[in-house]
Amino acid sequence: MIFIYLSGTPNSLAKGFEEKCGWKVLRPINKVFPDGEQYIRLPEAIAGNVAIIQSLYPEQDRKIVELYLAVEAVSGRGARTKFLILPYTAYTRQDKRFLEGEPVSTKAVYQNLRLFEIDTIVAVDVHSIQSLTSLGFKVHNILPHSHLLNAAGEKVDLVLAPDRGALPRAMEVAKTFNVPCDYIEKFRDRVTGEIRIDRKELNVSGMSVAIVDDIISTGGTIAKAAHALYNAGAKSVIAVVSHSLLSLESIDALSSSNISKLVTANTVSMPNNLPKWIQVVDVSSLICSEISKWVSY
Amino acid sequence: MIFIYLSGTPNSLAKGFEEKCGWKVLRPINKVFPDGEQYIRLPEAIAGNVAIIQSLYPEQDRKIVELYLAVEAVSGRGARTKFLILPYTAYTRQDKRFLEGEPVSTKAVYQNLRLFEIDTIVAVDVHSIQSLTSLGFKVHNILPHSHLLNAAGEKVDLVLAPDRGALPRAMEVAKTFNVPCDYIEKFRDRVTGEIRIDRKELNVSGMSVAIVDDIISTGGTIAKAAHALYNAGAKSVIAVVSHSLLSLESIDALSSSNISKLVTANTVSMPNNLPKWIQVVDVSSLICSEISKWVSY
Numbered sequence: 217m218i219f220i221y222l223s224g225t226p227n228s229l230a231k232g233f234e235e236k237c238g239w240k241v242l243r244p245i246n247k248v249f250p251d252g253e254q255y256i257r258l259p260e261a262i263a264g265n266v267a268i269i270q271s272l273y274p275e276q277d278r279k280i281v282e283l284y285l286a287v288e289a290v291s292g293r294g295a296r297t298k299f300l301i302l303p304y305t306a307y308t309r310q311d312k313r314f315l316e317g318e319p320v321s322t323k324a325v326y327q328n329l330r331l332f333e334i335d336t337i338v339a340v341d342v343h344s345i346q347s348l349t350s351l352g353f354k355v356h357n358i359l360p361h362s363h364l365l366n367a368a369g370e371k372v373d374l375v376l377a378p379d380r381g382a383l384p385r386a387m388e389v390a391k392t393f394n395v396p397c398d399y400i401e402k403f404r405d406r407v408t409g410e411i412r413i414d415r416k417e418l419n420v421s422g423m424s425v426a427i428v429d430d431i432i433s434t435g436g437t438i439a440k441a442a443h444a445l446y447n448a449g450a451k452s453v454i455a456v457v458s459h460s461l462l463s464l465e466s467i468d469a470l471s472s473s474n475i476s477k478l479v480t481a482n483t484v485s486m487p488n489n490l491p492k493w494i495q496v497v498d499v500s501s502l503i504c505s506e507i508s509k510w511v512s513y
Numbered sequence: 514m515i516f517i518y519l520s521g522t523p524n525s526l527a528k529g530f531e532e533k534c535g536w537k538v539l540r541p542i543n544k545v546f547p548d549g550e551q552y553i554r555l556p557e558a559i560a561g562n563v564a565i566i567q568s569l570y571p572e573q574d575r576k577i578v579e580l581y582l583a584v585e586a587v588s589g590r591g592a593r594t595k596f597l598i599l600p601y602t603a604y605t606r607q608d609k610r611f612l613e614g615e616p617v618s619t620k621a622v623y624q625n626l627r628l629f630e631i632d633t634i635v636a637v638d639v640h641s642i643q644s645l646t647s648l649g650f651k652v653h654n655i656l657p658h659s660h661l662l663n664a665a666g667e668k669v670d671l672v673l674a675p676d677r678g679a680l681p682r683a684m685e686v687a688k689t690f691n692v693p694c695d696y697i698e699k700f701r702d703r704v705t706g707e708i709r710i711d712r713k714e715l716n717v718s719g720m721s722v723a724i725v726d727d728i729i730s731t732g733g734t735i736a737k738a739a740h741a742l743y744n745a746g747a748k749s750v751i752a753v754v755s756h757s758l759l760s761l762e763s764i765d766a767l768s769s770s771n772i773s774k775l776v777t778a779n780t781v782s783m784p785n786n787l788p789k790w791i792q793v794v795d796v797s798s799l800i801c802s803e804i805s806k807w808v809s810y
Binding site for chain 1: 547551554577604622624
């Protein structure tokens with residue numbers, strides 16, 4: 217079994233794979249031509265099972281094209297079975313036509329991989345599994361939240377989903393830690409268009425609350441929820457999030473919300489020198505364990 | 514017939530299509546999410562024939578993903594026949610495995626479009642037609658050099674290809690203008706690895722020479738050729754190039770080579786305020802004329 221790391225794989229995740237899972241690792245030669253085109257090469261011969269690991273953030277489009285190039289190069293090497301490990305999958309939120317004239321972005325981007333006989337994707341908390349299975353992929357989706365909360369070592373009284381759609385994620389965590397679970401009902405103000413959270417809906421007085429979500433992008437959703445929870449008397453609020461696409465702006469937004477901690481997986485590369493209240497947890501062992509269920513390597 | 518312009522289409526080319534060819538034009542809504550993912554939407558209904566126009570430079574990977582999204586959106590609109598106009602095609606130089614373990618980049622990138630029932634590509638001076646036809650595309654390849662040299666209004670005594678591979682391009686121009694044609698033999702110094710041009714091979718004394726090529730990227734090839742030609746006694750050297758991927762560095766390299774003019778097509782977006790010796794020629798009428806041979810619109 218050979219594991220090929222592409223440039224999007226976070227360093228800490230790659231290190232985790234090597235140290236904790238004992239995987240044989242191959243890093244392709246890659247470079248960028250003066251005009252901006254990417255080049256990749258796998259100089260070593262490859263035999264047997266091959267897994268290609270790429271995280272599709274930041275610079276999603278570059279990471280996607282690099283993935284195509286790698287998959288084509290691996291095909292040319294005649295590798296027997298190939299599967300993908302995508303710790304972060306891009307373009308899965310636009311998984312259907314919400315409005316006429318929109319693309320199904322997931323199809324536009326991932327369909328190409330099917331042409332290279334890729335049939336399995338191992339992903340961490342993918343936004344829409346169905347968008348990938350409908351293209352013919354078998355998807356192993358790993359939810360890391362219990363692992364994250366465990367690593368954080370914080371006792372919580374209530375697990376909250378920031379909206380109804382995120383409830384299954386929260387229920388999983390609540391079950392693991394044997395605490396109650398709920399979700400936040402958001403209301404859109406029909407005049408201003410602003411999203412607000414109704415205080416009377418939140419019965420969190422004196423509680424330590426964990427908000428469980430898949431992605432932080434601007435940080436707005438978590439910040440707004442934390443604000444409402446503190447206003448309703450919560451003792452502390454911790455955010456448990458799979459993918460943190462952290463910019464300076466999102467770190468500021470979260471910081472001003474007074475959450476006591478953000479605990480998040482190392483599925484995407486993150487800035488150095490993060491503030492202390494952000495805890496990044498290695499999830500390589502979770503991924504290894506999932507893969508070892510169905511691959512012998 | 515509807516023509517959909519994506520963000521890579523140079524403004525002057527889009528204007529040329531509208532003014533000279535009288536095409537009905539549709540520009541999709543597009544935006545970029547805070548995390549960097551692209552979004553596109555075609556709000557108007559579409560019927561009949563649809564052409565999608567995208568130039569795949571600069572930021573090749575972003576332009577490629579935008580193209581995928583547009584093609585998927587057009588498919589969702591149920592358009593009857595679709596073809597692509599690609600004034601500049603990226604990733605066509607790596608059209609085979611030059612070394613083991615390399616990808617066929619052309620296949621990695623363009624194969625996806627075949628899944629959306631795209632069967633025809635109209636391109637300007639694509640580096641490797643065969644790399645696209647082998648994927649099942651019908652390719653209409655437009656060579657703009659005679660049009661460019663004509664627009665430049667310069668009399669030349671000799672047309673030169675900068676290497677043997679570029680000779681067919683030069684022969685086409687030489688035939689149009691009824692002048693002789695040759696190519697420059699390059700030698701690689703076995704010790705230093707440097708490419709040099711043997712002076713004794715060049716019989717250009719007192720001549721006005723046109724160098725005909727497909728792409729300027731660093732400007733190094735043209736600059737080196739011009740230098741050798743002036744050293745061999747050429748009176749003037751003009752560069753006639755399809756695609757100019759102009760950076761400040763390449764403009765400097767060309768400027769110091771003393772070429773009297775660079776005449777080039779508007780197939781890619783170029784910086785504003787170009788120096789006077791660079792002449793950008795609109796090739797929309799060439800593309801229109803090619804398409805009108807086989808499409809009624």
